[in-house]
Every structure is written in C-alpha cells, then in structure tokens.
Amino acid sequence: MFVDEVDIHVAAGHGGKGSLSFRREKFVPRGGPNGGDGGHGGSVFLVADANLNTLLNYRFQKAFEAGRGGHGEGSNRSGKSGGDIDLAVPVGTVVYERRGDDLVQIADLTETGQRVLVAKGGLGGRGNAQFATSTNRAPRRVEPGLPGEEKDLRFHLKLLADVGLVGFPNAGKSTLISRISAARPKIADYPFTTLTPNLGVVSLPGDRTFVVADVPGLIEGAHEGHGLGHRFLSHLERTKVLVHVVDVSSASGRDPLDDFEVIVRELTLFPGRDASGERLADKPAIVAANKTDALDDPSRLERLAAHLQRKRIPLYPVSAVTGDGLTPLLEAVWSEVARQRETPSTPVVE
Ligand SMILES: Nc1nc2c(ncn2[C@@H]2O[C@H](COP(=O)(O)OP(=O)(O)OP(=O)(O)O)[C@@H](O)[C@H]2O)c(=O)[nH]1
Numbered sequence: 001m002f003v004d005e006v007d008i009h010v011a012a013g014h015g016g017k018g019s020l021s022f023r024r025e026k027f028v029p030r031g032g033p034n035g036g037d038g039g040h041g042g043s044v045f046l047v048a049d050a051n052l053n054t055l056l057n058y059r060f061q062k063a064f065e066a067g068r069g070g071h072g073e074g075s076n077r078s079g080k081s082g083g084d085i086d087l088a089v090p091v092g093t094v095v096y097e098r099r100g101d102d103l104v105q106i107a108d109l110t111e112t113g114q115r116v117l118v119a120k121g122g123l124g125g126r127g128n129a130q131f132a133t134s135t136n137r138a139p140r141r142v143e144p145g146l147p148g149e150e151k152d153l154r155f156h157l158k159l160l161a162d163v164g165l166v167g168f169p170n171a172g173k174s175t176l177i178s179r180i181s182a183a184r185p186k187i188a189d190y191p192f193t194t195l196t197p198n199l200g201v202v203s204l205p206g207d208r209t210f211v212v213a214d215v216p217g218l219i220e221g222a223h224e225g226h227g228l229g230h231r232f233l234s235h236l237e238r239t240k241v242l243v244h245v246v247d248v249s250s251a252s253g254r255d256p257l258d259d260f261e262v263i264v265r266e267l268t269l270f271p272g273r274d275a276s277g278e279r280l281a282d283k284p285a286i287v288a289a290n291k292t293d294a295l296d297d298p299s300r301l302e303r304l305a306a307h308l309q310r311k312r313i314p315l316y317p318v319s320a321v322t323g324d325g326l327t328p329l330l331e332a333v334w335s336e337v338a339r340q341r342e343t344p345s346t347p348v349v350e
C-alpha cells in the first residue's frame, strides 16, 4: 500500500539527574563529593532509505521515543546516555513540524543515507562532584536532567522524478512507462487502473538516464476532488518536464484537443509549487499523442497538432503498444531534462 502522508509524534530522551554522593572510606572521615553526572537523553533522527517507497510503516506506529539518560552515580560514575533512534523514511520525504496551527518545513530528505536530527535529547544534570569549590568542599547541589525535545511531525513523501506523465485515465500512461522502463504497473482498458504513482528509470544510449513518474489519471474537476482528484499531483512538483499523454484514437469518445486543455486547466488549478516557486502548469511540457496505431480519424491528430503549434508545445505521435515514435519522444524528453539539469533552480528563501 502506498502512503504518502503521515502525522507522528517524536520524543527525545530525558537527561538523567546528577548524583549526590560523598566518598566514604575507612579512616577518611569526610570524603569529598563524588556524585557523577546524569547521562544525556537519546535523540531522534530521520534517515533517507532508498529501499523504501512508502510511509506505510508510520500508519501503524505513530509515536517514537528515544532512550532516557541514566542517573549519575557515586564514585564519579556518569549515567549511561540514552539510545538514539533512527527512523527510516523514503528518499523524497519532506518533514514539517506542527507549531500551533502552522506546519513549518524543517527538513527535506532528498539523498540516500541523509540523516537529520529532529528531536534533541535532554542534557544530563551535573552531579555534586562538579560543584566543589575551595570554599564549598561538600556541595549538596545537583542538577536534574533536562527534558528531551518533543515534536509533532508530518511526513509528506514527494517522489523525486525528472519527468511526470499526465493525462486522462486510460490514455496509456502506464503502458508508456512499462514500454520505456522496467516499471510494470497494472495496465487495463478501464479508467483509474493506476491508483498510486509508479516510478521507472529510462536509459538511453550513452549513459543518459532519467526517472519517470506515472501518476493516476486526471479528469475535469480534479481540483474539486473529482476522480482521484489532485491528491497525487504533489508527486509531480519536483519534476523538470511534464509529458502529456493524449489518446488520439476515437475510443475515448472525447476530443484530444479538449482532453489536453482540460488537463492543462487542472494543472493550473493545482496550488503546489516546487522549491523555486514554479507551478506545475509552468513546467516545460511535451505532448505524446498516443494510440496512433488505432488512429481511425487523422483529423483528430491534425487539430491537436495545429493547436499545439500555436502554443509552441512540441508534439510527438506515438504508439505505446507498438513502440512507434518512442525514440524521438524520448530524445526530446532527454534534451529538456538535460537542459533543466544545467540550469539549477534558485530555491525560494523562506
Ligand atoms: N491501441 C492502443 N492501445 C493502447 C496504447 N497505449 C495504451 N493502450 C491501451 O489503453 C488502455 C489503457 O492503458 P493504460 O496504460 O492502463 O492507461 P493509463 O493512462 O495508465 O490509465 P489510468 O491508470 O487509468 O490513468 C489499455 O487497454 C492499453 O492497452 C496504444 O498505443 N495503442
């Protein structure tokens, strides 16, 4: 099951308290203070794990607590430090902290192995040995341990892909990704076959690779929750290029030009932006006019082509089933991906 948003609670460990103790030895009537310090509380970290692709685990367990620091002891023994905990999250997880009614972004785990501190353990208190001075040789002062940080966090997984496939249900997005990558999503002749996003890696000759995301189809009114709604569009926020998959055969019973415009409108109405403030509708777009093997009425494709030419959007007629036209499409997609990779986006400073 694919889960891309969860709310959890993390608590770092409390620091242990310092010890109050004096040396007691035969023939030493008044031994000096020897109370050790309390151990520090354990901290909570998040670690980006490339083997995870969902936040499903956090559906079942929602509260995590790192270890408490042990109390200090006599003979200057410090308490044990509380154990840290590492919570594994998929690469692409954005972390928000709840502060009152606000959610404030505190981390973005975009690289495998990246580890970030989200709740710091409390310091252990000092034992009385630390308070001895020349004027006070028998201090009775000790410190309690400090509480560890506690936070309410939201994890939001936003997949990291270079290219997003968008289009109506049944347009052939999953067929296309299965044809150009090793991804094997379910394909069927009915709408809403794909219920969660799929990722695939496309490899072109000359070590050129990019990652494609196939997301559930959109329909008119998706921004109002129709169909599966906008729910999965956040997974396209970080893509560099969108490929519109448009069914140009007559099977859909709709007009390809209208289909394209409906999707553009839905993208425009999606509020999400990437780190540079770019909206989905502003991303470079390429149109794959699909199902040309079943093109019974060429005027459907011609009208779409004329429309896109006016809008200066590149069009590639393809058949995801026979493979016709896929090489030129992928080359065009690659060129755009490569161009975007060369112009790093300037993140919005918050
Ligand atoms: N003739 C023909 N049929 C195709 C082509 N591409 C996809 N199809 C068929 O169209 C139907 C839908 O394909 P999918 O790949 O599941 O469509 P999708 O866009 O992923 O659909 P959703 O997951 O519902 O959004 C399937 O029956 C495919 O076999 C094509 O190039 N030519």
Ligand SMILES: [Mg+2]
Pocket (backbone or CB within 6 Å): 173, 174, 175, 185, 186, 187, 193, 194
């Ligand atoms: Mg699909």
